[in-house]
Amino acid sequence: MSLLAAMSSSMDDRPDLVRVGDRSLSRSRLQGLAAAVADDLHGLDRVAVEATPTLETVVGVVGALRAGTAVVPVPPDAGPREREHILRDSAAQALLAAAGGTSDGSTGTGASAASGGLPVVPVDLRRVSGSTHPEPAPDRTALILYTSGTTGAPKGALLSRAAIATCLDGLADAWAWTPDDLLVHGLPLFHVHGLVLGVLGPLRVGSRLHHVGRPQPDRYAAAGGTLCFGVPTIWSRIGAVPAAARALRSARLLVSGSAALPTAVFDGLAALTGHRVVERYGMTETLITVSARADGPRRPGAVGVPLPGVRTRIVDEQGHDLPTDGSAMGELLVDGPTLFDGYLNRPDADAASRTADGWFRTGDVATVGPDGWHRIVGRASTDLIKSGGYRIGAGEVEEALLAHPGVREAAVVGLPHPDLGQQVTAYVVGDGVTGPELVDFVARQLSVHKRPREVRLVDALPRNALGKVQKKRLVDG
Structure with missing residues (x-):
């Protein structure tokens, strides 16, 4: 074919x-x-x-x-x-x-x-x-x-x-x-x-495609789509314009990817559009491997189950399999027919990206529940924080911060600490909030050891073209 x-x-x-x-x-x-x-x-x-x-x-x-x-x-x-x-x-x-x-x-x-x-x-x-x-x-x-x-x-x-x-x-x-x-x-x-999903997808399936140019809320609203793709930044902006969001009620499916969709945005869109957003997970090297389904549940903060033919597992730092109990956090490994054929001219990188038995190492930390649902915690290098003997997922702390009405954006990283190993540090874009106030707010929602030891208020978070926060820039200072 x-x-x-x-x-x-x-x-x-x-x-x-x-x-x-x-x-x-x-x-x-x-x-x-x-x-x-x-x-x-x-x-x-x-x-x-x-x-x-x-x-x-x-x-x-x-x-x-x-x-x-x-x-x-x-x-x-x-x-x-x-x-x-x-x-x-x-x-x-x-x-x-x-x-x-x-x-x-x-x-x-x-x-x-x-x-x-x-x-x-x-x-x-x-x-x-x-x-x-x-x-x-x-x-x-x-x-x-x-x-x-x-x-x-x-x-x-x-x-x-x-x-x-x-x-x-x-x-x-x-x-x-x-x-x-x-x-x-x-x-x-x-x-x-x-490109792959948004252009080649319609040409393989046979659906029509309307690329709106700049992804502005009014353009999404006016296009009359049945299937709408966006990244969290786009969905957040659409949710901030209620008239544009309500115009998407006539759509069949809203899909978000490329980064985690904050629960507050998920809930806000559900209220305005009547749709619970479908989240999915993938990488350049694996294409899309895990997704919620149109005919199944959609859960905020979770990306669904493996697509046909895709296998996943989570492992600890020694490569041992971890239980799929919804709480054990480990590196997500992927295998299946959507994987890439290797890095051009980089046999060293190829070798480093695969386990001895051929699984691709995503570098992402995840949990998998008994029902096969995946939750992405973040990148192993920046989103799994080891502080005082605890393993803390940055995403959980970010969600807690975003629940505060004065917080517009939040990014949590682990910075070096002489006693704890890593210190939970939050970068926040907010209105009328203080660092100590936010530390206390998180401590009332999560275990005390997960609270930020420091909150740095900033005007903006560094992002790439797809709206992903570039945490390495925060860690590197």
């Missing part, structure tokens, strides 16, 4: 199969435009793509996949060093960009610098082709997605066509995703969430 099965076989030719901003394409038009790009890429093994939130990005990615060329998305806001690393490390042979120059519209010397010296293949929405291209083998690399680089230079994760197809089929089953849906989101197109 074709990776983009519905685009290849559907007879539906509505004029707005894919809409980005105020421009749209029908299925047949997208096929013709993608075929022209595929013609240009014939014989190329891998190509970089300017991953702007535009129709040109969608056409470029689809064209490359039809040609069997691996796609290397380049974040449009990448700095010169990150951009140069991605282009060089991936060994991309060309750069796909909107016709007329690079993503910022530059030409000449500037365009040459932006392309890293690579030939630029223009994506021209006026040029179509009737060519057909054979479906590449399932084990062929479809995407090379670069990780965030929190532990060094970004690494390229090799994702096969089969892994992507399996992931999308599992989500279609879990979320009852059908051609009748209209998917609405405003996510970046260089990550799993926005």
Whole structure:
């Protein structure tokens, strides 16, 4: 079966199969435009793509996949060093960009610098082709997605066509995703969430897609989607605009991912929209592995059960299995058909990311209940705090802080302490609150040893493009 099965076989030719901003394409038009790009890429093994939130990005990615060329998305806001690393490390042979120059519209010397010296293949929405291209083998690399680089230079994760197809089929089953849906989101197109789920998903399932550009509450409200994707930052902003949130009552499913959704946001959206948000869990290297289901319960702070074919386990620091009792915290290991094929040019990183028996080490700390429901505590490096002999999950303390009416945002980390080993430290964005007040507030809700030893009031928390708090920046000072 074709990776983009519905685009290849559907007879539906509505004029707005894919809409980005105020421009749209029908299925047949997208096929013709993608075929022209595929013609240009014939014989190329891998190509970089300017991953702007535009129709040109969608056409470029689809064209490359039809040609069997691996796609290397380049974040449009990448700095010169990150951009140069991605282009060089991936060994991309060309750069796909909107016709007329690079993503910022530059030409000449500037365009040459932006392309890293690579030939630029223009994506021209006026040029179509009737060519057909054979479906590449399932084990062929479809995407090379670069990780965030929190532990060094970004690494390229090799994702096969089969892994992507399996992931999308599992989500279609879990979320009852059908051609009748209209998917609405405003996510970046260089990550799993926005590109794999948010673009390739509709083209495999057959649903329509409306990318709203900037993910503003009024744009989500006006789009009339049945299926809406967002990250916690987006959902928090939508919940802060009651009229926009109430407009989503007509949707079928609201889905959140890429970071934990605060319970207060979950509850607020449930009250305004009538929907309990579906949360799911995944990584660049694993795609989506765990999710709540459309036909099952949704629990705040929990991400559901494994998708078909996926196996999970939690282990302690010695690699011993921990009980699935809902309270034991350990590193989450994953195995199954959605896993990546390794890091490009990094056999050392590959070896470090796998156990001796082949399980992928996520680096995330989780609990698993007797019913198989997973709760992600956070990153082992920053969210499992060892203080005075206790193991404390940062997420639990953050939830307690966010329950205070004066707290808008909170991030909890463990900072070095000469006596305790690590000190529970909270960074808080709030209104009219004091550190001692918040320490006492948490101590009244949780065990006393879980209270922050220090609260630092800040104007904002450092976040990446998907809204995840960059805790390493807080730990490193």
